[in-house]
């Protein structure tokens with residue numbers, strides 16, 4: 001008698017439609033690139049009126065913050081696409097564990113599983129990208 005035939009289900013569960021994620025990411029990338037390029041000309045408007053100046057400065061600040069956020073997002077989307085090409089998409093960059101499909105559905109560019117992300121958020125408040133924006137000029 002031979003060993004019993006085992007009908008194993010693939011250990012690594014395939015994500016539903018990696019190609020779909022690639023499509024989503026590519027669309028997101030295009031959208032962000034478009035959004036960022038149209039905002040290249042954040043008008044630096046000059047006005048003799050001080051109230052206007054303040055108003056413009058506020059709008060400019062807001063626009064710059066948006067661009068900031070979108071650049072960061074674009075970087076994350078690009079990195080996720082890179083992982084699709086390297087076939088590591090869906091794996092956590094920290095622990096190599098699978099990122100839950102639910103999380104990927106909500107955040108296709110997520111690079112970490114929820115546990116690692118939470119830890120990174122806790123530890124990385126200062127070392128996160130946003131925290132290094134300012135070099136002391138002194």
Ligand SMILES: [Zn+2]
Pocket residue numbers: 092093094095096097112113114115116117
């Ligand atoms: Zn992880």
